[in-house]
Amino acid sequence: MSTAPVKLAVVSAGLSEPSSTRLLADRLAAAASRGLETAGREPQVQHVELRDLATEIAQNFVTGFAGEELKQALDDVAQAEGLIAVTPVFSASYSGLFKSFFDVMENTALTGKPVLIGATGGTPRHSLVLDHALRPLFSYLRAVVVPTAVYAATDDWGSADDGLTPSLPGRIECAGAELARLTRACGPAVAVAEPEAGAEDEEAVGEQAPHLKVVAQAPSGDPYEDVVPFAQQLAALRPEE
Amino acid sequence: MQFGIFSVGDVTPDPTDGSTPTEHERIKAILRIALKAEEVGLDVFATGEHHNPPFVPSSPTTMLGWIAAHTERLVLSTATTLITTNDPVKIAEDFAMLQHVADGRTDVMLGRGNTGPVYPWFGKDIRQGIPLAIENYALLHQLWREDVVDWQGRFRTPLQSFTSTPRPLDGVPPFVWHGSIRSPEIAEQAAYYGDGFFANNIFWPKDHFKRLIGLYRQRYAHYGHGTAEQAIVGLGGQAFMRKNSQDAVREFRPYFDNAPVYGHGPTMEEFTAETPLTVGSPQQVIERTLSFREAFGDYQRQLFLMDHAGLPLKTVLEQLDLLGEEVVPVLRREFAARRPAGVPEAPTHEDLRARKREDEAARVGAGVGEPGENAEESA
Numbered sequence: 304m305s306t307a308p309v310k311l312a313v314v315s316a317g318l319s320e321p322s323s324t325r326l327l328a329d330r331l332a333a334a335a336s337r338g339l340e341t342a343g344r345e346p347q348v349q350h351v352e353l354r355d356l357a358t359e360i361a362q363n364f365v366t367g368f369a370g371e372e373l374k375q376a377l378d379d380v381a382q383a384e385g386l387i388a389v390t391p392v393f394s395a396s397y398s399g400l401f402k403s404f405f406d407v408m409e410n411t412a413l414t415g416k417p418v419l420i421g422a423t424g425g426t427p428r429h430s431l432v433l434d435h436a437l438r439p440l441f442s443y444l445r446a447v448v449v450p451t452a453v454y455a456a457t458d459d460w461g462s463a464d465d466g467l468t469p470s471l472p473g474r475i476e477c478a479g480a481e482l483a484r485l486t487r488a489c490g491p492a493v494a495v496a497e498p499e500a501g502a503e504d505e506e507a508v509g510e511q512a513p514h515l516k517v518v519a520q521a522p523s524g525d526p527y528e529d530v531v532p533f534a535q536q537l538a539a540l541r542p543e544e
Numbered sequence: 545m546q547f548g549i550f551s552v553g554d555v556t557p558d559p560t561d562g563s564t565p566t567e568h569e570r571i572k573a574i575l576r577i578a579l580k581a582e583e584v585g586l587d588v589f590a591t592g593e594h595h596n597p598p599f600v601p602s603s604p605t606t607m608l609g610w611i612a613a614h615t616e617r618l619v620l621s622t623a624t625t626l627i628t629t630n631d632p633v634k635i636a637e638d639f640a641m642l643q644h645v646a647d648g649r650t651d652v653m654l655g656r657g658n659t660g661p662v663y664p665w666f667g668k669d670i671r672q673g674i675p676l677a678i679e680n681y682a683l684l685h686q687l688w689r690e691d692v693v694d695w696q697g698r699f700r701t702p703l704q705s706f707t708s709t710p711r712p713l714d715g716v717p718p719f720v721w722h723g724s725i726r727s728p729e730i731a732e733q734a735a736y737y738g739d740g741f742f743a744n745n746i747f748w749p750k751d752h753f754k755r756l757i758g759l760y761r762q763r764y765a766h767y768g769h770g771t772a773e774q775a776i777v778g779l780g781g782q783a784f785m786r787k788n789s790q791d792a793v794r795e796f797r798p799y800f801d802n803a804p805v806y807g808h809g810p811t812m813e814e815f816t817a818e819t820p821l822t823v824g825s826p827q828q829v830i831e832r833t834l835s836f837r838e839a840f841g842d843y844q845r846q847l848f849l850m851d852h853a854g855l856p857l858k859t860v861l862e863q864l865d866l867l868g869e870e871v872v873p874v875l876r877r878e879f880a881a882r883r884p885a886g887v888p889e890a891p892t893h894e895d896l897r898a899r900k901r902e903d904e905a906a907r908v909g910a911g912v913g914e915p916g917e918n919a920e921e922s923a
Contacts, residue, residue: 365809368748370818526728527755530763533678533736536729540679540698 312383334479548588584868612646624655648893688717735763778845
């Protein structure tokens with residue numbers, strides 16, 4: 304069994320200080336860490352607090368490149384073996400800041416990566432945000448979304464287990480264990496695809512589809528390290544006999 | 545080393561007074577700026593190609609032909625000519641014609657274009673951008689080198705017994721640069737053909753372009769065109785200058801803050817720290833430009849973007865005076881002093897013609913028919 308630490312990235316889009324979103328993110332991270340430790344793996348948790356990156360995220364939309372701290376955060380998420388992503392509910396969906404962070408990320412960065420999704424809100428009536436907004440977002444990005452998603456309404460922080468439905472701590476434990484198990488099963492992230500040329504359209508940045516290349520893929524996934532020889536690029540275009 | 549300017553050709557309101565030039569005024573301003581480039585001793589003028597407002601240069605060789613008639617030394621080029629949506633046959637014809645009109649003072653920079661709707665307007669699909677660039681250039685390359693071409697491909701009608709006219713001046717095709725901002729495939733293409741590679745180097749941090757240029761240099765050597773240090777590299781840059789750097793900062797800030805590309809985003813100070821944009825004194829522009837050499841190695845062509853963000857013509861002409869009088873003479877001296885022997889200049893028509901004659905003489909001397917087999921490396 305590998306003894307290298309398992310990297311978990313925790314993205315939290317809470318805005319207040321302290322924030323219940325961060326609180327949920329911390330508890331999910333702790334549960335996932337316990338799940339890994341139980342399996343004999345050491346967790347290595349990296350937090351990404353989107354509030355601190357708000358300006359750089361907005362600037363990335365304008366300039367097309369990430370500032371230093373944002374770049375570090377994007378790299379941390381891309382290199383993590385598992386991701387925990389938690390947002391407050393704003394206007395019946397994830398917050399704009401939360402979505403913006405994933406908009407400026409390479410659209411292949413989460414491919415095949417286990418993701419545990421969570422959300423917080425003032426009322427339990429928004430809990431389907433997880434399945435109607437977050438889950439499709441991460442499915443689109445080709446992440447492996449863990450079955451149990453955790454929604455924490457204000458009331459949940461003070462409710463005891465009623466014996467009929469799992470309490471918040473129970474849901475957190477369950478979701479954390481699922482992420483730990485999937486992270487161990489999926490292993491370290493490997494680049495598997497790159498966007499097609501069409502994804503370069505700057506004006507359509509919000510509509511990029513992660514079309515997967517089916518030919519001439521560099522073995523390492525890094526097109527600079529393993530350049531596809533020109534003769535091969537040319538030959539791929541020759542009319543078929 | 546060649547120094548010049550490249551123009552995007554945007555019609556942008558001047559944020560300080562709200563005035564917007566008409567298309568006619570802007571086109572005439574671009575032409576005036578090109579003439580000024582020669583007057584102040586620059587080597588190259590390059591124009592963009594666009595097919596959507598607020599940009600005006602849809603027909604680059606028309607503009608460059610006019611400039612050719614009014615100049616004597618300036619090399620006329622593009623930044624970039626769309627190899628994806630233009631018919632390669634028409635590019636072959638237009639630039640061979642321009643070569644004759646300009647007595648060889650022309651080269652061309654090919655690029656893909658990143659505006660989605662332009663592709664369908666010309667019957668193409670942006671998702672085929674790289675394959676279009678590869679196939680179309682392969683045909684263009686052939687049309688300039690073979691008198692009679694039989695050709696069949698994926699993206700245009702086949703050609704049987706086609707001759708592109710006029711033939712390139714002196715039988716020497718225009719030198720080609722391939723411009724790319726993020727595609728290793730295009731760096732590979734430029735290296736394969738032994739063509740030049742241009743990284744626009746504006747708007748983004750330099751580390752990104754270091755990877756692209758590094759790849760191009762390495763593959764240029766791989767394909768046997770010379771050493772990695774001898775690969776033909778061009779870079780963009782942008783600057784706004786006044787003798788006193790505080791005056792430059794004060795005057796340029798409203799243009800920066802409202803610029804179409806980066807305005808309403810980072811502060812000018814943040815952007816100048818992270819990208820090659822320099823706002824300050826001529827000495828600061830000199831130092832910044834020399835730092836490009838540290839990052840990218842000895843290179844052959846430096847183009848500056850000077851007419852953008854709604855700057856009035858009068859200001860742009862003043863900028864060119866400063867560039868030509870105070871910046872470029874120093875850069876010529878400093879780059880020359882640092883350049884090791886064996887690193888070539890950007891090839892001109894005369895260089896390419898001389899190389900062709902040497903190749904032919906070597907072939908005759910050796911009595912073999914294989915092109916290039918015994919050609920001596922020209923230093």
